[in-house]
Amino acid sequence: MSLELIRDILVATVPLLLIFPTLFAFTTWLERKALARIQNRIGPNKVGVPLTRYGGRFSLFGLGQPMADGIKMLFKENIVPRDADRLFHLLAPILALIPAMLVLCFLPIDFPWINNIQDSVKAFMLDGAVIFFFAITGLNTLAVFMAGWASRNKYSLLGGMRAIAQMVSYEIPLVLSAVIVVMMVGSLNAAEIANAQAGWNWFVFTPWGLAAFIIFFIAALAETNRSPFDLPEAESEIIAGYFTEYSGFKFALFFLGEYIAMFAISGLAVTLFLGGGAGPGVAALPWLSVIWFLVKIFALIAVMIWLRGTLPRLRVDQLMGFAWKFLLPLSILNIFIAGSALHLLAGDRLADLDEKQPILRQLMEGANPLVVAGLWIGALLILYVAANGLNQLSRAKVRPREYKYAE
Numbered sequence: 001m002s003l004e005l006i007r008d009i010l011v012a013t014v015p016l017l018l019i020f021p022t023l024f025a026f027t028t029w030l031e032r033k034a035l036a037r038i039q040n041r042i043g044p045n046k047v048g049v050p051l052t053r054y055g056g057r058f059s060l061f062g063l064g065q066p067m068a069d070g071i072k073m074l075f076k077e078n079i080v081p082r083d084a085d086r087l088f089h090l091l092a093p094i095l096a097l098i099p100a101m102l103v104l105c106f107l108p109i110d111f112p113w114i115n116n117i118q119d120s121v122k123a124f125m126l127d128g129a130v131i132f133f134f135a136i137t138g139l140n141t142l143a144v145f146m147a148g149w150a151s152r153n154k155y156s157l158l159g160g161m162r163a164i165a166q167m168v169s170y171e172i173p174l175v176l177s178a179v180i181v182v183m184m185v186g187s188l189n190a191a192e193i194a195n196a197q198a199g200w201n202w203f204v205f206t207p208w209g210l211a212a213f214i215i216f217f218i219a220a221l222a223e224t225n226r227s228p229f230d231l232p233e234a235e236s237e238i239i240a241g242y243f244t245e246y247s248g249f250k251f252a253l254f255f256l257g258e259y260i261a262m263f264a265i266s267g268l269a270v271t272l273f274l275g276g277g278a279g280p281g282v283a284a285l286p287w288l289s290v291i292w293f294l295v296k297i298f299a300l301i302a303v304m305i306w307l308r309g310t311l312p313r314l315r316v317d318q319l320m321g322f323a324w325k326f327l328l329p330l331s332i333l334n335i336f337i338a339g340s341a342l343h344l345l346a347g348d349r350l351a352d353l354d355e356k357q358p359i360l361r362q363l364m365e366g367a368n369p370l371v372v373a374g375l376w377i378g379a380l381l382i383l384y385v386a387a388n389g390l391n392q393l394s395r396a397k398v399r400p401r402e403y404k405y406a407e
Contacts, residue, residue, distance in 0.1 A: 103136050
């Protein structure tokens with residue numbers, strides 16, 4: 001391996017590994033402030049600018065709180081249970097963080113320094129990026145169960161078993177939703193998928209794309225253990241789930257891995273359905289694509305934070321039933337709708353579609369309005385069935401009270 005190749009790999013990856021942990025610190029502050037406002041509290045407001053005499057006066061809305069929390073975690077004592085498997089207890093948080101950091105390097109973000117690296121490195125980073133994403137993030141399941149088993153704690157083991165069941169169940173509709181976009185574009189290359197949605201030709205504006213995006217986002221909440229699917233770490237039932245026995249720096253690694261996974265899966269959703277870096281002004285100023293990509297990621301994370309402060313946690317049976325009884329069949333049905341749309345709208349032009357032009361624009365040229373209306377009805381019907389199914393599962397099946405001794 002030449003020195004130039006090693007340099008290009010480092011140039012392409014190291015800045016990302018520094019940018020997103022920095023954004024993680026801001027996101028933790030944003031989530032705490034947002035949840036505080038939802039709950040009619042103030043949130044972090046004391047820790048201010050470090051290394052100044054007026055830290056309290058120049059608190060800047062508590063923006064120094066993430067730094068204070070990070071320093072606190074670094075100096076906290078690392079407590080390991082007496083009967084724990086020390087090796088796996090140490091490896092679990094590392095294995096939870098590394099896959100999330102790796103997949104960030106495969107998002108099609110056009111940072112300025114990327115243009116100066118070799119084409120072979122670019123191709124390696126983007127070719128097959130979608131399938132690589134799902135292959136690498138699957139390691140997170142192993143890390144979670146490793147943490148639960150190595151702790152020798154019943155609450156940790158229960159949290160690990162819940163996490164495995166949840167991740168395996170919701171990974172299937174997650175992948176099936178991405179298959180629709182891959183089928184439309186005909187490529188697993190992340191850059192080609194983003195370029196196929198240039199301008200405002202985003203897949204989320206199509207019937208099948210809207211249904212796939214909502215299914216993808218719901219499954220992404222479950223994959224990242226976000227509310228209302230945060231059963232693996234349900235405080236009211238199993239204390240803190242699989243990281244009950246973690247403290248100090250190891251706990252901080254789990255915390256960082258969870259938020260980096262949120263960035264990664266939101267970045268994939270932006271690439272697949274929201275046009276990647278496409279947005280106003282990108283044609284005139286290409287560097288704006290980086291801003292738009294990050295803005296879209298933060299928009300999805302803001303929705304995750306809002307859902308955490310709004311929705312109650314599901315029960316385990318509701319969680320599993322919603323995945324297997326509703327999301328999985330609806331994902332398969334949506335694939336049939338997308339395939340039918342591709343053939344009905346393109347017809348004989350299917351082989352003549354230009355991969356370098358937005359796919360949606362080419363499909364809609366001369367499309368029959370009745371066919372388009374039928375596709376929208378089918379997609380909206382899928383979303384209605386999903387919403388109605390979740391509503392039915394969340395209803396308590398309790399019989400009316402019987403008054404045996406009342407007159």
